[in-house]
Amino acid sequence: MFTMGIDIGSSSSKVVILEDGANIIAGEVIQIGTGSSGPKRVLDEALSKAGLKLEDMAKIIATGYGRSSVEEAHKQISEISCQAKGVFFLVPSAKLIIDIGGQDVKAIRLDSKGGVKQFFMNDKCAAGTGRFLDVMSRVLEVNLDDMAEYDARATEPATVSSTCTVFAESEVISQLSNGVAKENIIAGVHQSVASKACGLAYRCGVEEDIVMCGGVAKDLGVVRAISKELKKPVIVAPNPQITAALGAAIFAFEEVRGANK
Amino acid sequence: MTDTTAMSAKELLGFYQEELYEEARQAKKEGKLVCWSASVAPSEFCVAMDVAMIYPETHAAGIGARKGALDVLEVADEKGYNVDTCSYARVNLGYMELLKQEALTGITPEKLEKSPAARIPLPDFVITCNNICNTLLKWYENLAVELNIPCIIIDVPFNHTMPIPQYAKDYIAEQFKEAITQLEEICGKKFDYDKFLKVQEQTQRSVAQWNRIAALSSHKPSPLNGFDLFNYMALIVCARSKDYAEITFKKFADELEENLNKGIFAFKGNEQKRVTWEGIAVWPHLGHTFKGLKNLGNIMTGSAYPGLWNVSYTPGDMSSMAEAYTRIYINTCLDNKVKVLSDVISGGKCDGVIYHQNRSCKLMSFLNVETADILQKENGLPYVSFDGDQTDPRNFSPAQFDTRIQALDEMMKQNKEGVSNE
Ligand code: SF4
Numbered sequence: 001m002f003t004m005g006i007d008i009g010s011s012s013s014k015v016v017i018l019e020d021g022a023n024i025i026a027g028e029v030i031q032i033g034t035g036s037s038g039p040k041r042v043l044d045e046a047l048s049k050a051g052l053k054l055e056d057m058a059k060i061i062a063t064g065y066g067r068s069s070v071e072e073a074h075k076q077i078s079e080i081s082c083q084a085k086g087v088f089f090l091v092p093s094a095k096l097i098i099d100i101g102g103q104d105v106k107a108i109r110l111d112s113k114g115g116v117k118q119f120f121m122n123d124k125c126a127a128g129t130g131r132f133l134d135v136m137s138r139v140l141e142v143n144l145d146d147m148a149e150y151d152a153r154a155t156e157p158a159t160v161s162s163t164c165t166v167f168a169e170s171e172v173i174s175q176l177s178n179g180v181a182k183e184n185i186i187a188g189v190h191q192s193v194a195s196k197a198c199g200l201a202y203r204c205g206v207e208e209d210i211v212m213c214g215g216v217a218k219d220l221g222v223v224r225a226i227s228k229e230l231k232k233p234v235i236v237a238p239n240p241q242i243t244a245a246l247g248a249a250i251f252a253f254e255e256v257r258g259a260n261k
Numbered sequence: 262m263t264d265t266t267a268m269s270a271k272e273l274l275g276f277y278q279e280e281l282y283e284e285a286r287q288a289k290k291e292g293k294l295v296c297w298s299a300s301v302a303p304s305e306f307c308v309a310m311d312v313a314m315i316y317p318e319t320h321a322a323g324i325g326a327r328k329g330a331l332d333v334l335e336v337a338d339e340k341g342y343n344v345d346t347c348s349y350a351r352v353n354l355g356y357m358e359l360l361k362q363e364a365l366t367g368i369t370p371e372k373l374e375k376s377p378a379a380r381i382p383l384p385d386f387v388i389t390c391n392n393i394c395n396t397l398l399k400w401y402e403n404l405a406v407e408l409n410i411p412c413i414i415i416d417v418p419f420n421h422t423m424p425i426p427q428y429a430k431d432y433i434a435e436q437f438k439e440a441i442t443q444l445e446e447i448c449g450k451k452f453d454y455d456k457f458l459k460v461q462e463q464t465q466r467s468v469a470q471w472n473r474i475a476a477l478s479s480h481k482p483s484p485l486n487g488f489d490l491f492n493y494m495a496l497i498v499c500a501r502s503k504d505y506a507e508i509t510f511k512k513f514a515d516e517l518e519e520n521l522n523k524g525i526f527a528f529k530g531n532e533q534k535r536v537t538w539e540g541i542a543v544w545p546h547l548g549h550t551f552k553g554l555k556n557l558g559n560i561m562t563g564s565a566y567p568g569l570w571n572v573s574y575t576p577g578d579m580s581s582m583a584e585a586y587t588r589i590y591i592n593t594c595l596d597n598k599v600k601v602l603s604d605v606i607s608g609g610k611c612d613g614v615i616y617h618q619n620r621s622c623k624l625m626s627f628l629n630v631e632t633a634d635i636l637q638k639e640n641g642l643p644y645v646s647f648d649g650d651q652t653d654p655r656n657f658s659p660a661q662f663d664t665r666i667q668a669l670d671e672m673m674k675q676n677k678e679g680v681s682n683e
Contacts (some may be wrong), residue, residue: 032599065660065664068663076667077667077671078664078667078668078671079664080664080668080671081668081672116643116668116672116675118637118643119645119668121664122663123618123647123648123658123661124648124656124658124661166286188358203630258446
C-alpha cells in the first residue's frame with residue numbers, strides 16, 4: 001500500500017511517498033512554497049520518481065502552512081503533529097524537536113510514544129527563521145549552502161543583537177563596513193538564530209535526544225550554535241526537510257490501516 | 262414603548278443595545294448629562310443619578326467587529342498614540358477626535374460618516390476605574406483634557422495578596438464616597454441614596470442572571486456556545502444597573518435551559534472537545550476564530566473574561582460593593598488568577614486551553630506564560646497561545662491561529678484517546 005504526505009511550507013514544497021508505512025520510496029523537495037508552481041511540480045516529481053500515479057495512493061495527507069490549498073489531499077494535519085510523527089519514526093529516541101523552516105521556528109516536546117506533549121512556536125515575527133538567514137545570506141553575498149563553512153572558520157563570533165530582521169540586516173551591513181570578517185558575522189547570525197530557537201526549547205523542557213529538522217537544519221552552523229547554547233549534542237534528522245511530509249504519509253498509512261482493521 | 266415580551270434573547274440583545282445608544286443621543290439633545298465610563302467602573306452611581314451612559318470599550322469592540330477599526334486607529338496614530346497602546350483606547354480616542362472635529366467645525370469628517378459603529382454623543386464627563394488596568398487612567402484623563410470636562414477616577418489598588426484586606430475595602434469605599442461627592446457637584450443635585458439602593462439591587466439581579474447563563478456551559482454537551490457570551494457581554498457592561506440586562510439574560514438562560522431539557526445543544530451533535538479561551542475575543546476576526554474552532558468540533562465552554570462582571574455584593578453595604586469591584590481576577594495576584602482559571606477550566610469540563618496573547622491588553626496577557634505553565638502541571642491539559650489583538654486587525658494572523666488550534670485539537674485528541682501515557 002502506498003500513502004503520500006505533502007508538506008507545503010512558506011518557502012518550499014515537499015512530498016513523501018511511503019510504502020506500507022515503512023519504506024520511503026520518494027522524498028522530494030522543491031525550494032518554492034505555497035502559492036507557487038512548487039506544490040504541483042514536487043508532486044509530479046515524486047510520482048515519476050516512484051513510477052506511480054496519484055490513484056495508486058491509498059490516502060494523501062497535507063500539512064504545512066499551505067495545507068488547506070492542496071486539492072489532492074484527503075485530510076489536513078498540522079505540521080506540529082506531522083513533524084513529531086516523522087522525526088519519531090526516524091529517531092525513536094527523540095524527546096525534543098527543533099524545527100526551523102522558512103517562516104516558523106518550533107520547539108516540540110515528545111512523550112515516550114512520540115506524541116506531542118507540548119510545543120511552542122514563534123508568532124508574527126520572522127526573527128530566527130529561514131527567511132532571516134535568506135536576508136543575511138543576501139547582504140553577505142554568501143550562499144546559504146556555504147554559510148556553515150564560513151561559520152567553521154570564525155574566530156570570534158560577532159554580536160547580532162537586533163530581533164527585527166530588518167534592523168539586524170542594517171547591523172550586519174554596518175559590521176561589514178567596519179571590516180568585521182564575514183566568518184565572524186555569519187557565526188553571529190547563527191548564534192542569533194539559535195538563541196530564538198533555544199528560547200522556545202527551554203520553555204518546552206530540554207531533554208535528549210534533541211533532533212533538528214526543517215530546511216535550516218541543513219546549515220550546520222545553526223546546528224553548532226544550538227548545540228553550544230543548549231550544551232547538548234543535536235542530531236540532524238536524515239533528510240531534514242522532508243520529516244513533516246514523512247509524518248503526514250505515516251499518518252495516512254495509519255489511518256488506512258485503522259480503517260481496514 | 263416597544264413591546265419586548267415576545268422577543269427572543271437575541272432580539273432583546275440587539276434591541277436594548279440600540280436603546281442604550283438612543284437614550285444617550287436623546288439625553289444629549291435634551292441637554293441632559295452623558296457620561297463615558299470604563300467597563301468595570303461601578304455603574305451604580307451614575308445610573309442612580311439618571312446620567313446616560315456610554316461604554317467606550319464596548320463601542321470600540323463594536324467598531325472592531327464591524328471591521329471599522331482601521332479608520333479610527335489611523336486617526337489615533339496621527340494624534341501620536343503609540344501602536345503599543347491598547348487598541349480599545351486608540352479606537353476610542355480616534356473616534357472622540359472625529360466627534361470633536363465635528364463639534365468644532367459643524368462638518369462631519371468622512372471617517373465618522375463612514376463608520377459602521379453606532380453614533381454616540383460626546384460626554385459631559387467621564388468616569389474611570391483602574392480595577393482592570395492602568396491604561397484606563399491615562400486614556401480617560403486624555404479624554405477629559407481633550408474635551409475639557411471633569412474626570413472621576415475611582416482608584417482600586419491591585420491585590421498582590423489574597424484574601425482582600427479590610428483596609429483595601431475601606432479605601433475603595435472611601436473612593437466611592439469621593440466619587441459621589443464629585444457626581445453631586447457635576448449633576449448639581451444631591452445623591453439619591455434610596456434610588457442608589459434600588460440600582461444596587463437591580464445590579465445584583467442582572468449579575469445573578471448573567472451567572473445563570475455562564476453556569477450552563479458546565480453541561481456536557483453544552484447548550485451554550487461560549488462565543489455567545491462575548492456578544493451578550495455588551496449588556497452586562499452597559500446595562501447591568503438597569504433591568505435591560507436582567508430581562509435579556511433571564512430570557513437567554515430560560516431559552517438555554519429549555520434547549521437543554523429538549524436535548525438541543527449548541528453544536529447539535531458535533532461537540533467533540535471543549536476548550537477554555539483565556540482573554541478577550543479577537544473582534545475583527547471573531548467569525549474566523551469561532552468557525553476555526555467549530556469546524557474542528559471544539560466548543561468554547563470556559564472563559565474567565567465574562568466573569569469580570571460577576572460583581573456580586575450585598576446592596577447597602579459599601580464595603581461589600583468595594584470588594585466586588587476589586588476582586589476581579591486580573592486585579593489579583595498570579596496565584597489567584599491561576600485559581601480562577603483553574604475553576605473555569607474544570608467548570609467548563611475543558612480538554613484544552615487557548616491563550617490569547619493580546620497586544621493590547623498587557624495585564625491579561627503578560628501573566629499567561631506563567632499561568633499556562635502552572636495550570637498544565639496541575640491539570641495536564643494541552644494548551645496553545647496565539648498572538649492577536651482585540652480590535653487592531655493588523656496584529657492577528659489567521660493562518661498562524663489555524664495552525665495552533667489544529668495542533669491543539671490533535672493534542673486533545675491524543676490525550677482523549679489515551680495515546681499518550683504522560
Ligand atoms: S483591554 Fe486591557 S488594556 Fe485595554 S482597557 Fe481593557 S483592561 Fe485596559
